[in-house]
Amino acid sequence: MFILNSIGQALQMAFFMFWEVLWPLALGFLISAVVQTVVSKQAIVRTLGRDDLRGATFATLFGAASSSCSYAAVAIARGLFRRGATLANAILFEFASTNLVFELGLVLLVLLGWQFVAAEFAGGLLMIAILAVVFKYTLRARMVEAARAQAEKGLRGRMEGHGAHDMSVTDGPFLRRLFSGRAFTAVSHYFYMDVASLWQDLLLGFLIAGALAAWVPNSFWQALFVSRQPGISVFWDPIVAPIISMLSFVCSVGNIPLAVVLWNGGISFGGVISFIFADLLILPILNIYRKYYGARVSIYLLVTSYVAMVLAGLIIGEVFQLLGLAPAHHFIAVFQAAPAWNYTTFLDLAALALIAVLGWRFLRTGGPEMLRMMEASPAEHGGAHEHHEHHHH
Numbered sequence: 001m002f003i004l005n006s007i008g009q010a011l012q013m014a015f016f017m018f019w020e021v022l023w024p025l026a027l028g029f030l031i032s033a034v035v036q037t038v039v040s041k042q043a044i045v046r047t048l049g050r051d052d053l054r055g056a057t058f059a060t061l062f063g064a065a066s067s068s069c070s071y072a073a074v075a076i077a078r079g080l081f082r083r084g085a086t087l088a089n090a091i092l093f094e095f096a097s098t099n100l101v102f103e104l105g106l107v108l109l110v111l112l113g114w115q116f117v118a119a120e121f122a123g124g125l126l127m128i129a130i131l132a133v134v135f136k137y138t139l140r141a142r143m144v145e146a147a148r149a150q151a152e153k154g155l156r157g158r159m160e161g162h163g164a165h166d167m168s169v170t171d172g173p174f175l176r177r178l179f180s181g182r183a184f185t186a187v188s189h190y191f192y193m194d195v196a197s198l199w200q201d202l203l204l205g206f207l208i209a210g211a212l213a214a215w216v217p218n219s220f221w222q223a224l225f226v227s228r229q230p231g232i233s234v235f236w237d238p239i240v241a242p243i244i245s246m247l248s249f250v251c252s253v254g255n256i257p258l259a260v261v262l263w264n265g266g267i268s269f270g271g272v273i274s275f276i277f278a279d280l281l282i283l284p285i286l287n288i289y290r291k292y293y294g295a296r297v298s299i300y301l302l303v304t305s306y307v308a309m310v311l312a313g314l315i316i317g318e319v320f321q322l323l324g325l326a327p328a329h330h331f332i333a334v335f336q337a338a339p340a341w342n343y344t345t346f347l348d349l350a351a352l353a354l355i356a357v358l359g360w361r362f363l364r365t366g367g368p369e370m371l372r373m374m375e376a377s378p379a380e381h382g383g384a385h386e387h388h389e390h391h392h393h
Contacts, residue, residue, distance in 0.1 A: 006214060013335040014210030017257050020334050020344060021107045025202075025253065026351035028103020030358075033190035035065040037183050040168040041079075048085035048093070056132045059089040060125070063096025069197040070252050070279050071158040071288070073097040078292050082151050087144045087293075088135040091301065092128050098252045098279050099124040107256045108276075111334055112263065115327045116272065119316050123273045127312035134304050143300065147293040157288035188361040189370060196371055198253065205254025212261045213335045221265025230268070234321075237271025238313030242306055245278030252279050260332050269326040270317020277309040 039062070047058040066076065073094045081090040098104075100121060108116045167186040169177050177183055224240070226233045241262070248258055259272050267275070281302060289298035320326040339345055362368075 010210040010214040013213050014206040017334050018206050019339045021110055023347035023351040024106030024110050025103050028106050029191050029194050031102045033187045036190045037169055037186040040170045041166045045083045045085055048089040051086045051088050055089045056092055059092040060096040060128050063093040064100035066097045070098050072197045074288055078151055087147055095128055104253050107253055111260050115325055119273050119320055123312045123316040127308045130308040130311055147297045150294040151292055155291040185365045188358040189367055191358050192362045201250050201254035205250040205257050209257030209261050218265050225267045227266030233268045237268040238274040238310050241271045241275035242278035242309050245275050246281045249282050255279050264332055270313040273316050274309045274313025
């Protein structure tokens with residue numbers, strides 16, 4: 001009985017948290033799908049071919065506007081690299097697309113509050129700047145050539161099709177493009193592509209967070225994060241947090257529920273920030289790096305990324321403390337809050353209606369077969385989208 005009870009409690013906590021963030025997730029996916037519909041991948045590659053400030057800036061902007069599943073981001077980044085983006089810009093794109101995206105900001109805002117959104121954003125930009133500088137001085141041409149040779153082999157990672165997929169509607173006046181039948185179809189496809197690439201990580205994130213919240217006593221976290229000695233924890237937490245993230249196997253938005261558990265457990269503010277950044281260091285992604293770019297480059301990316309996220313967490317934590325912006329520890333009761341007739345529920349119902357409308361369009365315009373092809377290899381994509389064109393209304 002006890003076991004069933006505690007499993008039930010973990011599942012209930014996971015669901016309460018999911019209900020809290022359903023609408024920001026749907027809204028984030030919608031914004032991301034609209035952006036992907038109006039910005040073409042061709043335009044992106046053209047601006048990422050040089051390692052200069054302009055290239056790094058555009059890599060960051062395009063990343064922030066694109067999809068947010070770590071696996072998809074990594075696949076897209078390799079696609080950009082193979083089409084002529086520099087390796088450094090492809091990796092910066094990847095970091096922006098998992099750390100500076102809409103749904104992440106919205107979910108953070110709802111669960112943890114605006115200070116975390118501000119820190120995530122400032123820290124994300126800082127981390128990208130640190131990485132750009134580190135790449136400039138340590139990324140050797142020989143390594144880039146080795147990475148390119150490996151990337152050209154085209155070994156499969158996860159969410160491969162995502163990298164090769166482009167349905168953007170880029171002809172004609174902006175508003176007419178945005179409200180056309182083709183754009184409606186493209187938005188529904190991008191929306192469900194993002195959902196398809198993220199649902200496993202989100203599910204895992206909520207389940208692990210529910211289990212940790214239900215089963216791990218706070219005293220364990222307090223010992224791990226030395227929260228009794230703030231002087232030490234300020235430095236210790238950003239160093240240890242990415243390692244917890246590496247072992248959690250959860251990417252991008254799936255990390256936020258876990259961040260709430262750690263915050264309730266007493267991790268420092270800077271620790272939370274570096275934990276959220278570490279979604280690109282989870283073990284499955286390091287393995288994909290190895291397949292994409294070779295072992296040496298994957299170890300290089302592990303070391304440089306880890307250093308950048310620890311530094312960003314440390315610096316942002318300190319700066320926010322100095323400015324008096326770091327929130328005091330208050331317990332976040334989202335795991336205990338059962339759904340009620342409040343604005344969250346109304347927004348969730350609206351989100352479910354949106355999901356249903358886009359789902360209807362997705363099913364009517366050959367979406368499921370397109371998803372099956374996404375799982376297949378990019379080489380088979382060629383003729384996939386020509387038959388979408390006759391769905392004009």
